[in-house]
Amino acid sequence: MVDTNCFIGPYPFRTVPHPDPDVLVRVMDREGIRVAWVGHLPSAFHRDPSAGNMELHAALSSHAGRLGPVPTIRPDWPRWEHALRQAADEGAVAVRAYPPQWQLGPLDERMRELALACGERRLPLVLTVRFEDLRQRHALDSAGDLSAAAVRWIARGGENIRLVVAAAGRDMIEEVHWGLTPDEQRRVFWDISWIWGPPEDHLAKLFRSIGPNRFVYGTHWPLRLSQTPRANLDLLPEDLGAVQLADPGRLWD
Amino acid sequence: MSERNIEGPLIDCHAHFLHAFCGRSDWQAVNAARFRAGERIGITCHVASILGSYGFTSPTYFPSPADVTRGNDAMLELSAQAGDRVRMMVTVNPNYTTHALAEIDRCLARGGTRTVGVKLLASRRADDPLLDPICTVAAARTLPVLHHIWQHRLREWPSQEISDGADLARLAARHPRTTFILAHIGGGGDYLHTFHAVKESPNIFPDLSGSGVDRGMLDAAIRQLGAQRLLWGTDLTMETGLAKLRALEVTGLLSDDGIRDIRWRNAARIFPPHAFNS
Numbered sequence: 001m002v003d004t005n006c007f008i009g010p011y012p013f014r015t016v017p018h019p020d021p022d023v024l025v026r027v028m029d030r031e032g033i034r035v036a037w038v039g040h041l042p043s044a045f046h047r048d049p050s051a052g053n054m055e056l057h058a059a060l061s062s063h064a065g066r067l068g069p070v071p072t073i074r075p076d077w078p079r080w081e082h083a084l085r086q087a088a089d090e091g092a093v094a095v096r097a098y099p100p101q102w103q104l105g106p107l108d109e110r111m112r113e114l115a116l117a118c119g120e121r122r123l124p125l126v127l128t129v130r131f132e133d134l135r136q137r138h139a140l141d142s143a144g145d146l147s148a149a150a151v152r153w154i155a156r157g158g159e160n161i162r163l164v165v166a167a168a169g170r171d172m173i174e175e176v177h178w179g180l181t182p183d184e185q186r187r188v189f190w191d192i193s194w195i196w197g198p199p200e201d202h203l204a205k206l207f208r209s210i211g212p213n214r215f216v217y218g219t220h221w222p223l224r225l226s227q228t229p230r231a232n233l234d235l236l237p238e239d240l241g242a243v244q245l246a247d248p249g250r251l252w253d
Numbered sequence: 254m255s256e257r258n259i260e261g262p263l264i265d266c267h268a269h270f271l272h273a274f275c276g277r278s279d280w281q282a283v284n285a286a287r288f289r290a291g292e293r294i295g296i297t298c299h300v301a302s303i304l305g306s307y308g309f310t311s312p313t314y315f316p317s318p319a320d321v322t323r324g325n326d327a328m329l330e331l332s333a334q335a336g337d338r339v340r341m342m343v344t345v346n347p348n349y350t351t352h353a354l355a356e357i358d359r360c361l362a363r364g365g366t367r368t369v370g371v372k373l374l375a376s377r378r379a380d381d382p383l384l385d386p387i388c389t390v391a392a393a394r395t396l397p398v399l400h401h402i403w404q405h406r407l408r409e410w411p412s413q414e415i416s417d418g419a420d421l422a423r424l425a426a427r428h429p430r431t432t433f434i435l436a437h438i439g440g441g442g443d444y445l446h447t448f449h450a451v452k453e454s455p456n457i458f459p460d461l462s463g464s465g466v467d468r469g470m471l472d473a474a475i476r477q478l479g480a481q482r483l484l485w486g487t488d489l490t491m492e493t494g495l496a497k498l499r500a501l502e503v504t505g506l507l508s509d510d511g512i513r514d515i516r517w518r519n520a521a522r523i524f525p526p527h528a529f530n531s
Contacts, residue, residue: 014445017469030503133465135441136404196464197492198290199283225466231495235290 001033002248004094004126005166005191005218006226007041008059009052011131013138019222021059025066027226031219036067037094037126037248041222043072044098044128050083057090068093070126074102075114084117094124094164099150100143106150112157119160124251127151129167129194131223148175151188155180161187162251166218167194170202177210189246191218197232204237212243257502259509262517263294264529265494267399267436267462267486268301270339272327274320276309284331288338290491294498298529299335300486300520302342302372302399303328314375314401314413318352321345325360332367337530342372342399347383354390361394368396369528370434375401379416380423388428395525397432397458400424404442405450417442418450418457425454432456432523437488439463439497444470448477455482458523461515462486466493472504480511484519 008019019041028036038060043052049072060067071087073080073095087095095118099111118125129146151165155176165176165188173190180188192215196202206215219226236243268287271280291299303324305316316324321344332341343360345353360368371391377383379400391398403415418435425433433456438444440463451457459474461483474483487494501512521529 014467015469017472132467133441135410136443136465196490199286199491200489201283201286203492222468225468225493225496225500227496227499228466228493231499232492235293235492235495237286237289 001217003028003033003036003219003221004164004216004248005193006036006221007039007223008056009041009043011041011223012045013132013141016222021063021067024221025063027221028066031226031230033217034066037070038067039070039096039126040072044096044101044131048077049074053083053087070094070096072096072098073114075110076102076104080114081117084114084121088121088123092123094126096126096128098128100146103143106147107153111150111154115154115161115163116158119158119162122252124162124164124189124248125154126164126166127154129165129172131167148172148179151176152179155184155187159183159187160252163188164191164216164248164251165189166191167220169194170196170206173206173210177214185214189214189216189248189251191216191220192229192232192245193218193220193224195232197235201237203232204240207236207240207243212240213246215245216248217245257509257512259502259512259516261513262297262529263485263498264517264520265291265296265299265487266434266484266520267460267488268299269488270301270303270328270331271307272303272324272331274309274323274327275307277307287491291338294491294495297517298338298340300340300342300369300524301328301332302344304344304372304374312412315348316344316346316374316376318346318349321352321356325356329360329364332364340367340369340524340528342370343368344372344374345387346374347377347381347387350383350386353387357387357390357394357396366525366527369524370396371398373398373400375403375413375415377414379420384424385427388424388431392428392431397434397523399434399436399460402436402440402447404438404440404444405446406442418447421457422451422454425451425457429456432458434484434523435459437463437486438474439465439467439470439493440488441465445473448473452477458482458484458519460484460486461497462488462494464488464490464493466496471497471500472506475504475506475511480507480514481519483515485515
């Protein structure tokens with residue numbers, strides 16, 4: 001199992017308990033997670049993500065093989081192409097970007113350029129719909145959620161693009177999926193960290209309508225309980241008990 | 254499913270069922286899914302309510318008296334059919350005091366020991382005097398009152414008249430003999446505010462339900478309020494309920510007895526005697 005959606009580092013708007021690599025590895029052992037794609041949580045809120053990326057690489061260096069770095073690349077920042085090249089050279093397993101936090105609108109061409117550049121290097125681009133529930137946000141946390149329109153726009157940018165969209169709910173997933181052509185749909189993967197289970201059974205409905213191969217495992221740790229996605233899979237109806245999620249290592253296959 | 258092998262009862266203090274008059278053709282499938290997941294989780298009793306027509310013929314949190322009655326009727330029927338697996342809370346809209354009081358006694362008369370509490374909708378601020386007669390009757394009948402709560406209200410939100418922990422604490426202070434269940438600390442808003450707001454209100458028992466599964470939420474609840482003040486529940490998302498159940502075992506803050514308190518023993522203490530036969 002690969003956790004495609006987790007972070008290390010503190011969150012600016014509330015305390016999250018021990019968001020450290022050593023603790024993450026212990027959590028992964030407990031949850032049966034072999035590998036995690038790890039972002040640097042504070043970088044989402046920094047203007048320049050460069051320092052955060054260095055911090056991420058240093059923090060994960062002693063856990064190579066378990067924790068894969070997912071640096072942040074900001075496509076409206078000078079020399080972002082150089083930062084992407086450097087990230088790839090240093091072993092990034094994916095790249096994260098946060099358009100709402102950077103006030104990049106849903107049709108921003110620079111996000112497409114980043115997604116295409118990532119795709120050329122076979123690096124998935126991880127987008128985060130939300131960090132916290134809308135109803136509890138700090139007054140200064142005014143960026144808003146990533147929109148379905150933004151995901152559709154990026155996904156339509158080119159055939160080599162691969163997106164992993166984290167922390168989306170059923171409505172957004174359906175809005176994006178059925179708003180894309182079959183070719184475009186294959187470029188988008190969804191983590192299951194924030195999809196409702198029973199009794200509404202959103203996850204089961206999505207598996208039946210869209211297919212489990214469009215979904216990847218994700219916990220949203222350290223912001224959310226790591227037990228949630230496993231619990232959701234454990235509560236699927238009998239006929240979906242043996243579903244296979246997509247392999248994050250083979251998103252271009 | 255239990256890492257610490259803590260077996261035994263598990264009471265879901267905050268559940269809902271649908272019915273034929275809520276405008277959804279899939280209502281039976283949703284109810285069946287709750288039972289299916291409940292069996293998988295190990296829930297021994299769903300303490301449930303039906304919220305009028307869930308918006309179909311009047312708003313979920315501002316239901317008409319007719320819809321309240323129809324929903325309670327459906328809940329009476331379901332709890333009668335389900336045996337010990339289901340107990341019911343009587344839903345009331347406090348804006349209709351006479352109707353609300355009559356519904357409590359009607360559902361007690363028809364449901365007997367299967368009627369175990371009162372579900373107060375977010376139709377009126379929690380500290381409003383209109384809630385007083387309902388709370389007085391609930392205490393006289395030894396029924397706990399489950400109050401829908403928004404964790405820290407900073408403004409008005411549409412479709413409900415929200416109350417937070419501080420509002421409920423004022424009501425609880427006026428009714429020290431009434432037991433209150435503070436709904437879903439994971440159900441939206443800032444739960445950290447709630448723990449401070451109700452810390453000195455010993456007759457308020459927050460339930461852990463809701464879709465929110467923030468790390469640190471359970472730890473803060475246990476540290477601030479203690480295991481004997483918390484109730485386990487699911488509300489609209491049972492996977493988050495299961496996740497919290499599993500997380501309780503690894504917080505490092507709870508003894509096995511503390512976990513049992515949250516799983517069922519606190520519920521057994523605050524609901525009427527003989528509410529849970531098994």
